[in-house]
Ligand SMILES: [Zn+2]
């Protein structure tokens with residue numbers, strides 16, 4: 001296991017090209033906004049806060065009991081694996097990560113445990129315009145949205161409190177108790193645009 005690294009997305013320095021990276025600066029101060037790159041294939045270990053993990057386990061236990069499901073070791077091992085990861089991952093990456101660590105679980109158990117965790121809001125599920133759904137832990141982690149590059153499929157997270165404001169306002173206006181939201185912005189990242197420009201311009 002690698003040494004723990006900061007799990008929270010870090011603030012980026014102000015961009016020198018406002019038109020390019022406006023999305024990373026919205027939200028004002030670095031306290032209210034952030035952006036961070038996630039390498040989808042990285043099984044990097046985030047800080048595994050033991051208290052938080054215990055809380056999550058308790059919630060999961062209550063959910064399993066409510067549904068009359070068995071509290072198997074495999075299900076908890078999957079939950080722990082997820083909360084030990086940082087960033088986004090798909091089912092295959094999760095399955096491979098567990099296998100690497102010598103944890104025996106069936107694919108079917110991984111799939112149905114993920115479904116249970118998503119249903120309960122302990123894990124969020126995203127479709128970033130590719131075939132396989134991406135997941136990430138969500139309990140106790142900061143609410144954020146995503147910008148996705150359609151060329152290299154890089155996913156950048158950002159946080160803007162105005163989005164939460166819109167959610168609250170729309171809920172009040174339309175008399176909805178809003179549970180969650182999903183906001184993905186798609187575009188071509190600076191790196192990909194630079195590469196394309198380099199290809200087309202004469203040396
Ligand atoms: Zn890109």
Ligand SMILES: [Zn+2]
Nearest residue numbers: 136144146157
């Ligand atoms: Zn995310």
